[in-house]
Amino acid sequence: MSPVLDVFHSIGEAPLHLVAYFYVHGCLERIVFSFGPTSLVVLADEDDDTVAISAVHRVFGDSP
Numbered sequence: 001m002s003p004v005l006d007v008f009h010s011i012g013e014a015p016l017h018l019v020a021y022f023y024v025h026g027c028l029e030r031i032v033f034s035f036g037p038t039s040l041v042v043l044a045d046e047d048d049d050t051v052a053i054s055a056v057h058r059v060f061g062d063s064p
Contacts, residue, residue: 007040007053007054007055010038010055010057011035011038011040011055014035014036016033016034016035017034017035017036018032018034019031019032019033019034020032020034027044027046028044029043029044030042030043030044037057037058038055038056038057038058039056039058040053040054040055040056041053041054041055041056
């Protein structure tokens with residue numbers, strides 16, 4: 001399996017709770033798909049015209 005796809009397996013079968021959009025200077029910079037304690041983050045890099053996808057695991061007590 002491709003390491004790029006591993007990030008999607010980290011959420012398992014958790015239901016989607018929230019989708020949040022973050023803008024910087026009027027441009028969409030990041031989208032966060034929250035699956036409870038695990039979120040998938042899609043981060044745009046306008047300088048490279050690329051996106052990065054990562055999994056973020058929140059520990060109890062962390063800010064949302």
